[in-house]
Amino acid sequence: MNETKFVTEIASKEEAFSQWYIDVVKKADLADYTLVKGCMVIKPYGYALWENMQQCLDRRIKATGHKNAYFPLFIPESLLKKEAEHVEGFAPEVAWVTHGGDQKLEERLAIRPTSEAIIGSLYSKWIKSWRDLPVLINQWANIVRWEKVTRPFLRTTEFLWQEGHTAHKCEEEAEEETVKMLTVYKDYIEQDLAIPVIIGKKSNNEKFAGAVHTYTLEALMGDGKILQAGTSHNLGQNFAKAFDIRFLDENQQEQFAWTTSWGTSTRLIGGIIMVHGDERGLKLPPKVASVQIVIVPILFDKSKQEVLEKARIYKEALEEKFSVELDDRDSYTPGWKFNEWEMKGVPVRIEIGPRDIAKNQVLAVRRDKGTKTVINEEDLVATIEKWMVDIQKNLFLQARANLEENIRFADDYDSFKEIIEEKRGFIKAFWCGDGECEEQIKKETKTTIRCFPLEEQNEKGKCILCGKESSSIVYFGRAY
RNA sequence: CGGGGCGUAGCGCAGCUUGGUUAGCGCGCUUGGUUCGGGACCAAGAGGUCGGAGGUUCGAAUCCUCUCGCCCCGACCA
Numbered sequence: 001m002n003e004t005k006f007v008t009e010i011a012s013k014e015e016a017f018s019q020w021y022i023d024v025v026k027k028a029d030l031a032d033y034t035l036v037k038g039c040m041v042i043k044p045y046g047y048a049l050w051e052n053m054q055q056c057l058d059r060r061i062k063a064t065g066h067k068n069a070y071f072p073l074f075i076p077e078s079l080l081k082k083e084a085e086h087v088e089g090f091a092p093e094v095a096w097v098t099h100g101g102d103q104k105l106e107e108r109l110a111i112r113p114t115s116e117a118i119i120g121s122l123y124s125k126w127i128k129s130w131r132d133l134p135v136l137i138n139q140w141a142n143i144v145r146w147e148k149v150t151r152p153f154l155r156t157t158e159f160l161w162q163e164g165h166t167a168h169k170c171e172e173e174a175e176e177e178t179v180k181m182l183t184v185y186k187d188y189i190e191q192d193l194a195i196p197v198i199i200g201k202k203s204n205n206e207k208f209a210g211a212v213h214t215y216t217l218e219a220l221m222g223d224g225k226i227l228q229a230g231t232s233h234n235l236g237q238n239f240a241k242a243f244d245i246r247f248l249d250e251n252q253q254e255q256f257a258w259t260t261s262w263g264t265s266t267r268l269i270g271g272i273i274m275v276h277g278d279e280r281g282l283k284l285p286p287k288v289a290s291v292q293i294v295i296v297p298i299l300f301d302k303s304k305q306e307v308l309e310k311a312r313i314y315k316e317a318l319e320e321k322f323s324v325e326l327d328d329r330d331s332y333t334p335g336w337k338f339n340e341w342e343m344k345g346v347p348v349r350i351e352i353g354p355r356d357i358a359k360n361q362v363l364a365v366r367r368d369k370g371t372k373t374v375i376n377e378e379d380l381v382a383t384i385e386k387w388m389v390d391i392q393k394n395l396f397l398q399a400r401a402n403l404e405e406n407i408r409f410a411d412d413y414d415s416f417k418e419i420i421e422e423k424r425g426f427i428k429a430f431w432c433g434d435g436e437c438e439e440q441i442k443k444e445t446k447t448t449i450r451c452f453p454l455e456e457q458n459e460k461g462k463c464i465l466c467g468k469e470s471s472s473i474v475y476f477g478r479a480y
Numbered sequence: 481c482g483g484g485g486c487g488u489a490g491c492g493c494a495g496c497u498u499g500g501u502u503a504g505c506g507c508g509c510u511u512g513g514u515u516c517g518g519g520a521c522c523a524a525g526a527g528g529u530c531g532g533a534g535g536u537u538c539g540a541a542u543c544c545u546c547u548c549g550c551c552c553c554g555a556c557c558a
Contacts, residue, residue: 009519037550089558114558148556155557202558209558231558298517335518342518353517363517 010343013279017223018151024273025152028282028344038150038157042266045344048290050160050266054140056192056288057162057264060184066136066164073142074109075118083242086116089209093145095157111144116210116235116261119165120243127167127257130249134177135167143265153270154227154480161265167245167257171236174258178234181262182215185230193268194285194396195219195275196403197229198426198475200451205435208261212236218450218475220403221274224424226450226477229271232262270480275399282345283367285395286388292322293384294341298334298353311352314362317381322388342367347391348384368394407475416464416476420445426477430470432463441465441476450475 010027011019025031030046042050058068074097081087090113097109112118123135140162147155164181168174182199189195197217207214211233219229239245240256249255276283286292295318297311311326318324325346327337334351341349351363360377364384368391375383406425410416419427431437431449441464442448452474463470 086558093557145557207558211558214558233558296517300516330516333516333518333520335516335520338518340519351517355517 010279010281013222013277020277021270021274022152024277024281024343030269030273030282031152033152036157038147040152040156042160045290046269049269049272049284049288052288052290053193053268054162057188058138058140060188061138061162061164064180064184066138066166068139069137070139070141071115071118071122073112075112075115077108077110079121079243080110080117082117083210083239086210086239086242090114090145093147095144095146112141113143113145114261114263115139115141115163115165116239117243120239120245120259123165123167123257123259124244124246127245127247129247130169132247133167133169133257134173136164136177137166138162138164151270151480153266153273155267159266161263163261163263166260167240168259169247169249169255169257171258174236174260175234178215178232178260178262181260182217182232185217185232185262185264188264189217189219189229189268189271190396192285192287193272194287194392194399195229195268195271196396196400198403198407198451198453200453200475202231202451203435203438203449203474205438206449208233210235210238210242212238216451218426218477219271219275220399220406220425220477221271221480222277222402223274224406224478225480226426227267227271227274227480228450229268230262230264233260235259235261276395277345280339281343283395284345284347286347286392289345289347290323291325291341291344291346292388293318293324293348293350294337294346295324295326295350295352296334296337296341297326297328298351299328299330300354303354303357307352307354307357310357314350314352314377314380318384321381321385338365348387366391368398410464411461413464416447417445420447420476420478424478426450426475428473428475429464430461431472431474432466432468432470433472434463434466434468437463437465447476447478450477450479 010023013020028045029043030049031040031042034041094113095111097111098105127133127135142158142160144158147157150156166177168177186197186199189197197219199215199217202214202216208231213234215232217229219227221227237256237258239259245257245259246254247257272284273282276285295311295315297307299307308328311328315324315326327341338349345367347367349365349367351365356362361374362380363372364375365372366387406423407428408419408423408425409428410419411429416427416429438449452472457471457473459473460469460471461473462468
């Protein structure tokens with residue numbers, strides 16, 4: 001009875017997915033709207049999640065030899081314009097600073113929509129010899145893109161991300177770096193965030209403005225739409241030529257450097273919500289959950305002190321391995337707390353009441369499955385430790401099963417349209433490689449090529465639209 | 481930028497058609513008390529320039545004009 005009352009608080013995930021998403025963002029206390037359209041506050045609970053995500057990824061970025069730095073927020077207009085495709089790609093969504101106080105600026109300053117330009121101009125200063133290479137730098141920063149349609153975490157005017165920018169002495173090394181970061185991202189997103197991804201290469205229409213080619217990680221969301229989870233770009237010598245990044249090689253020949261860039265953002269928080277969440281709210285993977293265990297004491301007047309004392313002892317024991325919150329608030333009933341912490345996605349809840357104390361046990365509940373288990377005091381830490389591993393794995397396996405169920409092959413355009421209307425998900429289909437076919441499919445079905453899968457392909461077939469002979473299968477999908 | 485909708489307490493809304501006491505309701509909030517194993521209850525409170533400006537009128541949340549903002553659909557979106 002109470003459970004039905006509860007679900008009226010957030011929209012149904014099945015029936016109104018986008019409203020459900022907004023409700024979860026707000027009710028789980030991750031973010032809030034502000035006075036500026038498209039700009040959100042990331043609230044403490046959401047920011048703690050982001051900090052954990054940062055730590056997981058930052059560790060991996062550093063383990064592969066990169067160092068962090070910080071570059072300026074402002075990019076002079078003349079600098080941004082140096083790479084033609086790049087500026088053309090970003091121009092519509094750049095925010096400009098035109099005044100400093102009352103004084104009009106000589107030159108407009110772009111608020112970075114990405115940092116290739118500003119970083120490229122500095123690499124030009126720093127790189128003179130092959131001995132200076134490679135340069136392997138990452139930055140954690142905020143970005144501004146003036147989007148017309150915004151949604152919390154998924155597309156906001158200002159957002160947080162990391163962007164790696166590297167420079168290399170040859171083409172092979174740059175390509176190796178681009179692919180290496182793709183796999184770093186894959187490991188991070190799959191192992192830490194428990195989100196399975198399809199990795200591949202973008203089509204020319206979808207690649208990064210100014211890149212030679214773009215690798216991408218594509219994830220399936222709970223409503224069958226696709227979220228681009230991260231990208232890694234091989235920029236070739238395009239940006240080196242535009243920003244004059246030259247060096248003398250071992251043979252005393254002057255060369256342009258080969259550069260890469262790669263990024264992931266707070267958008268991944270949206271991914272976690274939409275991949276793992278359910279009718280009761282968020283489900284956080286233990287590796288990034290800021291609260292891994294919540295202890296809810298069941299308080300009666302007579303046993304209150306005793307129960308709280310025991311709860312504190314358990315908290316201390318568990319805190320050696322986990323982040324634990326003891327919810328001893330007086331003004332809420334246990335049932336209220338259960339629902340709130342489930343909404344917030346905490347992986348494990350522990351209930352302690354007088355009945356448990358009498359038997360030296362607790363009642364523990366898993367957020368991923370909802371199962372309730374009585375655990376003896378002496379087994380508590382060891383059992384929860386196993387659970388955390390299992391919950392992390394289970395969230396990933398569930399998401400992967402869903403992904404696999406929603407990859408469908410289409411061999412004619414009618415069945416393609418039927419799948420995208422009724423089931424969505426990924427559609428594998430042959431494509432002739434012509435950008436006009438791609439464009440027409442996008443116009444008619446709102447479906448884009450998400451990527452060329454990385455595996456080698458030997459099959460041949462007919463382009464889903466024009467029917468021309470083709471040897472490449474691509475993944476289509478409706479994107480966020 | 482085109483089409484539609486909405487602005488009344490922190491949130492969700494009623495009141496407006498047909499102008500007329502002191503602008504209501506639910507949730508939330510504060511204080512006190514009783515409660516507590518899946519969103520408890522009682523009592524007493526606090527909280528409003530009715531998005532803004534101008535107009536009509538003895539009198540405007542309500543009618544008129546202008547304006548600002550938000551949401552949805554479309555277009556756009558590396």
